[in-house]
Amino acid sequence: MKTNLLDRITTLQSEDEFSGTVLVTNDKGILAEVSYGYANRSDQFKNRTSTRYGIASGCKLFTGIAICQLVEEGRLSFDLKLKECLNVDFPQFDEEITIHHLLTHTSGIPDYFDEEVMVDFEEMWIKHPMYHIRSLKDFLPLFQDQPMKFKAGERFHYNNAGYILLGLIVEQASKCNFSDYIQTHIFDKAGMGDSGYFELDALPANTALGYIDHPDGTWKTNIYSLPAKGGSDGGAFVTVKDMAKxxxxxxxxxxxxEVTTQQLLTAHVRVDDEDNFYGYGLWIKKKGGEIQKYHVMGYDPGVSFHSAFYPETLNRVVVCSNKSEGAYGIMKGIEAELHVGSSISE
Known part of the structure; x- marks a missing residue:
């Protein structure tokens, strides 16, 4: 199995010039652990298992866990309304929006980057320079005064702004900076010693630069394509081993x-007609009513990321890339080799 799996990954890497690190484990040990490409192309520093990668929206799961922790402590509840737990004015927002709506992308609020209608993430920063976006409140002018897209609870619509609000709720309820809260209550508790929310212009050692490749073979880093510091909707950095932890x-x-974990893992809302659902901060794939996998993913300029846990086999797969594309193809190939749940499309 190990040889076949590594052969499949190597073949896929050569076809797509995948740059990043792949880790596949189960309850018996490591099935595959391999890296390709460069964390720093200019100096040709190779990607390694210890390399930290940006995971974009993959860290919405951290935000979901943080909210659930504060619910356990009695500081919040899932049915608490936005107006009751956040001291920010949203003049056009539905007053019935709850934390549950925000967690499940059913709030109907406007997004600062609507992935259904917007293509180029970099266009966001023409009016709002990315180097000014270093805290959660810095995102508010991008959507705070915009009208609702639809009535709260009406349907699923993937929404980054909703997770910015959840991060602000975490800050207000915990009286702690969001990234500090995640560090103490999630990363430290899980033993994720190499993970964190880092500023793009002050990255620590062993952190991969994100690369955007152009059709003519040239490239650039993503330092001018993303907020200077990620937030509760995306932008943390992890190693593959930390994500497995x-x-x-x-x-x-x-x-x-156990009770609250099951609430987080519940398929709260159906995403499409292909048995894809959303829980609290993560995607859920079903087949015949049974859970095939829990998974997270993230895409930004210079970032592609997929990771999943398969309850039937106890497999864990982590695919981190410091290019805009590549993680999905590797993930799909691994799932085919392991005969486990197929991925939601890119």
């Missing part, structure tokens, strides 16, 4: 009680 900690009730 996150799955272990979550599934073994280290971060939440």
């Amino acid at each position: 996150l799955w272990d900690a979550l599934m073994n009730n280290v971060l939440l009680s």
Whole structure:
């Protein structure tokens, strides 16, 4: 199995010039651990297992866990309304929006980057320079005064702004900076010693630069394409081993009680007609009513990321890339080799 899996990954890497690190484990040990490409192309520093990668929206799961922790402590509840837990004015927002709506992308609020209608993430920063975006409140002018897209609870619509609000709710309820809260209550508890929210212009050692490749063979880094510091909707950095530790900690009730963990893992809303659902901060794939996998993904300029936990086999897969594309193809190939749940499309 190990040889076949590595052969499949190597073949896919050569076809797509994948740059990043792949880790596949189960309850018996490591099935695959391999890196390709450069964390720094100019100096030709190779990607390694210890390399930290941006994971974009993959860290919405951290935000979901943080909210669930504060619910456990009695500081919040899932049915608490936005107006009751955040001291920010939203003149056109539905007053019935709850934390549950925000967690499940059913709030109907406007997004600062609507992935259904917007293509170029970099256009966001023409009017709002990315180097000014270093805290959650810095995102508010991008959507705070815009009208609702639809009535709260009406349907699923993937929404980054909703997770910015959840991060602000975490800050207000915990009286702690969001990234500091995640560091103390999730990363430290899960043993994720190399993970964190880092500023793009002050990256620590062993952190991969994100690369955007052009059709003519030239490239650039993503430092001018993303907020200077990520937030509760995306932008943390992890190693593949740290992400595997996150799955272990979550599934073994280290971060939440068993009851609250199951609330987070519940398929709260159907996403499409292909048995894809959303829980609290993560995607859920079903087949015949059974859970095939829990998974997270993230795409930004210079970032592609997929990771999943498969409850039937206890497999954990982490695919981190410092290019805009590549993680999905590797993930799909691994799932085919392991005969486990197929991925939601890119």
